Amino acid sequence: MKTxxxxxxxxxxxxxxxxxxxxxxxxDAFKSQKGSIKIAGGTAHIPVMKEAAKRIMKIYPDIQISIxxxxxxxxxKQVGEGLTDIGNSGRKATDxxxxxxxxxxxxxxxxxxxxxxxxENPVKALTKAQLRDIFSGKTDNWKLVSxxxxxxxxxxxxxxxxxxxxxxxxxxxxxxxxxxxxxxxSNGAMKSAVANNPYAIxxxxxxxxxxxxSPVELDDIAPSLDNVxxxxxxxxxxxxxxxxGDPAGLIKIFIDYLFTxxxxxxxxxxxxxxxx
Amino acid sequence: MKKGFETAAEKxxxxxxxxxxxxxxxxxxxMVILGLPLMKGGHFFSLLTQxxxxxxxxxxxxxxxxxxxxxACLGVAFAFPLSLGCASLVSVxxxxxxxxxxxxAVQMMTGIPTVIYGFVGIFLLVxxxxxxxxxxxxxxxxxxxxxxxILISPTMILFFTDxxxxxxxxxxxxxxxxxxxxxxxLVYVILPxxxxxxxxxxxxxVGRAFGDTLIALMLAGNAIQIPGSFSxxxxxxxxxxxxxIAADYESLEFRSVFACGIVLxxxxxxxxxxxxxxxxR
Numbered sequence: 001m002k003t004x005x006x007x008x009x010x011x012x013x014x015x016x017x018x019x020x021x022x023x024x025x026x027x028d029a030f031k032s033q034k035g036s037i038k039i040a041g042g043t044a045h046i047p048v049m050k051e052a053a054k055r056i057m058k059i060y061p062d063i064q065i066s067i068x069x070x071x072x073x074x075x076x077k078q079v080g081e082g083l084t085d086i087g088n089s090g091r092k093a094t095d096x097x098x099x100x101x102x103x104x105x106x107x108x109x110x111x112x113x114x115x116x117x118x119x120e121n122p123v124k125a126l127t128k129a130q131l132r133d134i135f136s137g138k139t140d141n142w143k144l145v146s147x148x149x150x151x152x153x154x155x156x157x158x159x160x161x162x163x164x165x166x167x168x169x170x171x172x173x174x175x176x177x178x179x180x181x182x183x184x185x186s187n188g189a190m191k192s193a194v195a196n197n198p199y200a201i202x203x204x205x206x207x208x209x210x211x212x213x214s215p216v217e218l219d220d221i222a223p224s225l226d227n228v229x230x231x232x233x234x235x236x237x238x239x240x241x242x243x244x245g246d247p248a249g250l251i252k253i254f255i256d257y258l259f260t261x262x263x264x265x266x267x268x269x270x271x272x273x274x275x276x
Numbered sequence: 277m278k279k280g281f282e283t284a285a286e287k288x289x290x291x292x293x294x295x296x297x298x299x300x301x302x303x304x305x306x307m308v309i310l311g312l313p314l315m316k317g318g319h320f321f322s323l324l325t326q327x328x329x330x331x332x333x334x335x336x337x338x339x340x341x342x343x344x345x346x347x348a349c350l351g352v353a354f355a356f357p358l359s360l361g362c363a364s365l366v367s368v369x370x371x372x373x374x375x376x377x378x379x380x381a382v383q384m385m386t387g388i389p390t391v392i393y394g395f396v397g398i399f400l401l402v403x404x405x406x407x408x409x410x411x412x413x414x415x416x417x418x419x420x421x422x423x424x425x426i427l428i429s430p431t432m433i434l435f436f437t438d439x440x441x442x443x444x445x446x447x448x449x450x451x452x453x454x455x456x457x458x459x460x461x462l463v464y465v466i467l468p469x470x471x472x473x474x475x476x477x478x479x480x481x482v483g484r485a486f487g488d489t490l491i492a493l494m495l496a497g498n499a500i501q502i503p504g505s506f507s508x509x510x511x512x513x514x515x516x517x518x519x520x521i522a523a524d525y526e527s528l529e530f531r532s533v534f535a536c537g538i539v540l541x542x543x544x545x546x547x548x549x550x551x552x553x554x555x556x557r
Contacts, residue, residue: 153413158519159330159529179327179339182413182509183498183519196403197413 026262029253030056036064037254041075042088042162043186044111044205045239047270049088052254052263063250069186072162076103079242085251087242090162090205102245107238108258109272112206113167114223114235115216116191118198123147125217131171134201137178142199154181155193155202163187166237167203171218206236207271229273239272304541311534323535328500328516335532341539342502343510346417347492348485350506351424355481359429360474363436368462379437385430394494397423402495409507415497418506424491428481435480439473440466475555482547486540489514513540 039049046067053065070078072089079087080101090111093103115131117123123145126134133139135154143149156177157164168174184190187208194200195212206223209215215223218235227233247255257263264274314320319335326336366378401423406414443466451461467474489512492498497509498519511519513536520529 155413176331179329179501180499180509182415183511185519193413193415196398197406200413 026257026260027056027059029256030060030063030250033060033250033253034062035250036066037086037250038066038068038084039086039088039241040068040070040078040084041086041242042072042090042239043069043188044090044163044207045088045241046188047207048109048239048258048266048272051266051270052257055262055266056254056257065254071158071160071185072165073160076101076242079103079244082244085243086247086254089240089242091165091237092240093242103242104244104246106241106243106255106258108241108255108263108275109239109267110228110236110275111239111272112223112225112228112233112236113163113171113203114206114209115171115201115203115218116194116209116213117201117216118194119212119214120198121147121214123216124214125220127219128171128173131218132173132175135172135178135181136176137180148199150199153197153200154178155184155190155200156181157190158183158185162237163203163205167235170235171203209271225271225273238275304538307534307537307541311531311538314531314535320535323532324539330529333528335528337513337516337532337536337539339500339502340511340513340516340536343417343492343496344486344512344514344540344543346503346510347420347424347496347512348482350417350421351428351485352478352482354421354425355429355432355485356478358425359432359436359477359481362429363433363440364462364466366433367437367440368466369458382430382433382437386434390427390488390490391494393423393427394490397491397495413497413509415495415509416507417496417503417510420492420496420510420512423495424485424488427488427491428484431484432477432481435477436470436474439470439477442473443469472555475551479548479551482551483544486544486547487514489518493518 039053046069049065049067053067056063057065068084072091075084075087075089076093076097077087078084080097080103093105097103098105115126121142123142126145130139130145134145134152135156137154139145140152141149142152154177168177182193184193184202187204190202190204191208191210191213194202194204201216204213206215206225206228209223217223218233221227221233223233223235228236241255241258243251243255246252258267259276261276264276267274311320314323323336324341325338326334327339328334328336362378362382366375366382370378397419401419402414404414405416405419405422409416409418447465447469448461451465456464492510492512493515496512496515498511498515499509500511501508503510517533517536520533
């Protein structure tokens with residue numbers, strides 16, 4: 001019994017070893033590199049950043065990559081002030097931010113921002129007008145949009161969120177968000193808040209939508225990868241990694257890696273649209 | 277030789293006492309200086325009365341002040357009777373292993389990190405309150421203040437039991453000799469004797485209730501509105517600071533954080549002074 005387990009383990013290791021070896025070409029640039037990369041900002045980016053960091057650190061343990069959230073605003077601010085090496089943002093940095101900090105932007109994925117509700121909620125489609133009324137607080141009960149007779153709980157994100165900015169601009173047409181809205185601080189927190197509240201409505205990066213929440217069609221168009229890709233679903237944005245000035249050394253290699261076939265494959269696996 | 281050591285130790289302690297006083301004053305000074313641009317423009321008092329809506333150039337913190345007051349006061353209101361009862365049980369009424377077990381449990385609770393309470397709150401308390409109140413998100417004033425009560429109780433209980441235990445044994449013996457029951461002993465001898473300790477515990481708890489960030493941030497829902505009922509979502513000053521700190525340093529949003537700090541400082545100072553004053557009366 002025991003030897004069998006050991007044998008299986010060895011086989012597993014071999015398979016894993018072989019499969020990583022197959023990819024190693026894209027990681028070669030990290031060879032004989034040492035040091036650390038600090039990444040902060042956008043929370044939509046985190047699944048891709050984590051996977052990339054895992055693959056790199058597994059083969060080259062001399063490289064340390066730390067990933068923090070905070071939101072797009074935090075990412076831009078921290079990289080601009082030199083507190084972090086790469087600042088992620090789920091929106092384009094404003095002209096003023098670019099000028100002030102000398103930012104260089106790298107867009108390595110396209111992402112939709114989708115409306116989500118609890119899976120048990122019968123409401124699976126809304127018009128844009130209905131959505132605006134819900135978020136402004138005008139529509140405050142699910143029965144008004146043919147749901148259950150329950151009060152709607154609106155969830156939104158804090159000021160630093162790029163997801164919020166894009167959603168507010170492209171889905172709400174810069175409409176008001178009710179003062180009663182609950183605030184959460186990351187895409188992950190938004191997903192778990194909505195997954196735990198049967199009467200909730202919120203919005204997340206399309207890459208974060210899984211079976212714990214249910215996406216809502218906007219004007220009959222689902223926030224799916226295909227619809228974002230072919231431009232039918234318009235509430236979309238680029239995912240950016242920003243550096244202060246031109247990146248160099250290890251940081252440049254990391255950003256280049258995101259654009260390699262392997263990097264772009266991670267982007268796709270995590271539910272985003274690759275740019276290459 | 278010994279004398280020299282004594283004076284040296286005395287100086288050391290004096291120095292550390294002065295230092296901690298200085299730090300407190302410096303913090304106030306720091307906040308006032310950085311909040312000065314707000315006060316100079318005459319904005320400061322309008323900040324205290326306005327709502328918050330950066331899109332309409334409103335950076336007031338009035339809803340957050342009300343949120344802090346509601347959550348902290350409710351939390352203390354829940355926690356104080358609970359702690360007093362628990363402390364009475366632990367140090368006077370209960371006997372033997374049960375009392376010992378309770379005391380150890382309370383001591384352990386003081387060491388649990390706040391974030392754990394917040395977590396338990398999200399997964400146990402929030403769904404419960406959501407169903408109980410029939411709707412809403414469950415992230416509301418009630419959830420936050422109940423969890424806050426649980427957070428601040430252990431410290432209060434420990435202070436109370438300590439002061440109960442310090443009541444001279446001759447007093448309690450006298451009560452026993454007169455044939456007093458346990459409850460009579462508690463109400464007529466122990467509680468009046470430990471007024472001071474109870475007050476100290478209460479002051480600490482109030483300070484912690486005003487200053488706690490994580491519980492409100494995780495459980496109160498952080499909506500920018502003046503809470504009108506238990507089931508409304510609200511934002512405290514501390515949670516507001518945590519949420520806005522990411523804004524641009526130059527922006528008015530960020531400046532208003534200092535107003536929050538000053539108000540919070542004054543809130544706490546005022547309550548402590550009031551409680552102290554009531555002690556002397």
